[in-house]
Amino acid sequence: MRSGFISIIGRPNVGKSTLINRLVGEKIAIVSDKPSTTRNLIQGIYTDDEKQIVFIDTPGIHKPVHRLGNKLNNQAYYSSDDADALVLVMDASTELGKGDKFVIDRLSSVEKPVILVLSKIDKLTNEEILKKIDEVKDIYPFADIVPVSSIKNDNIDRLLDVISKYLTDNVMYFPDREVTSSSIEFRLCEIVREKILELTDEEIPHSCTCVLSDMTEDDKTINVYIDIVVDRDAVKKIIIGKKGLMLKEIGMKARVEMENLLKKQVYLELYVKTLRKWRDKEKYLNELGFNEF
Ligand SMILES: Nc1nc2c(ncn2[C@@H]2O[C@H](COP(=O)(O)OP(=O)(O)OP(=O)(O)O)[C@@H](O)[C@H]2O)c(=O)[nH]1
Ligand SMILES: [Mg+2]
Known part of the structure; x- marks a missing residue:
């Protein structure tokens, strides 16, 4: 090995x-x-x-x-x-x-x-x-x-x-079925971010980040609650969209993919929240987990 x-x-x-x-x-x-x-x-x-x-x-x-x-x-x-x-x-x-x-x-x-x-x-x-x-x-x-x-x-x-040719060790780091060390929580947030990247343009997706606020499970469904954090109210408006249609589409697309990943029915609730200029504030970057490595 x-x-x-x-x-x-x-x-x-x-x-x-x-x-x-x-x-x-x-x-x-x-x-x-x-x-x-x-x-x-x-x-x-x-x-x-x-x-x-x-x-x-x-x-x-x-x-x-x-x-x-x-x-x-x-x-x-x-x-x-x-x-x-x-x-x-x-x-x-x-x-x-x-x-x-x-x-x-x-x-x-x-x-x-x-x-x-x-x-x-x-x-x-x-x-x-x-x-x-x-x-x-x-x-x-x-x-x-x-x-x-x-x-x-x-x-x-x-x-x-x-x-x-360039591998230098000979130990197994992970069980052989494991394909990533990322947590399920992180992967669920990323799925939402991917749909935002797909459905919105220019600076919009880059000014968003996603945070899982809660996840519960019952017999039939997994309930996932994710906050979409944006850096100004104008972006919040765009993410929610006219009559909430944009947020609905992001949620629908994300849910399908989450169900594939979790192999169970998913109830997904998205909430959009403004943290002004989060990308430039050390405090927010810390809170949002960008200083962990
Ligand atoms: N035609 C073609 N497109 C590809 C291929 N690999 C990736 N792409 C496309 O290139 C784009 C960028 O792919 P990503 O994998 O997100 O690129 P990345 O290097 O991880 O980008 P960052 O995370 O922004 O650094 C997507 O639209 C992909 O579909 C390929 O083999 N062929
Ligand atoms: Mg990439």
Whole structure:
């Protein structure tokens, strides 16, 4: 048995969370087409007869605007401390840019193998993939370069094989059925946040966070109570929507997914509450759990 920790880092929106979900074979991290979806370190566990790999999904590294943004970057860097190797994800379907350089510059201080994953290759022809590899192979002394498509499940096995070479331990960290160390409470809140990301635009989803206020269970149903915390009343209005329709849709979509996860009927109650400028206030960030790592 070989085992180890592998941190998945990269710019926002390159497909890190989609990749971790594919690697562990279950949706454990929320995904959206908007940058800065992930806000916490999320462990995803892959186990087979020969190995156990604990993947750590991280917030995308970006130029921070809020205090919260600083914390998210720090989490991404911090996650590399305990890792045996890093997986750096780059979106193969976009041009190399300043953001990539920003991340690469920060790698220079990491004395660990860095495996480059070129993601979203389903959007490219074979010729374009080869050209991309050629373009990136000298920007950093990568231990390996693996092009993948998480959506099409293309080359994921090869990535697992490559990663196996860098595992340094030989203990099982988790029981073999476990796919994440995240609590159910956290996953339920994230499901609500994912629906907000899906249904609202621009700054709206980023100015929200979700907190579970209560959860009870009876014979037939699990009752889930979640507060959607927003940073100003104008956002609260948008989240609730005309005649409460937006909140209703968020709730409906979230409930379906919660029922899939919990395998039981769910009653979900959402409550929207304003905490002015929570993203910039240390006190709120502490209370909302952004200082825990
Ligand atoms: N075509 C294609 N799209 C993908 C693939 N992987 C991810 N995406 C899309 O890319 C977008 C971003 O995916 P995420 O997994 O949320 O990206 P992330 O890197 O975790 O983003 P942050 O959490 O914001 O840092 C979503 O719309 C995904 O559906 C892929 O293999 N192919
Ligand atoms: Mg993510």
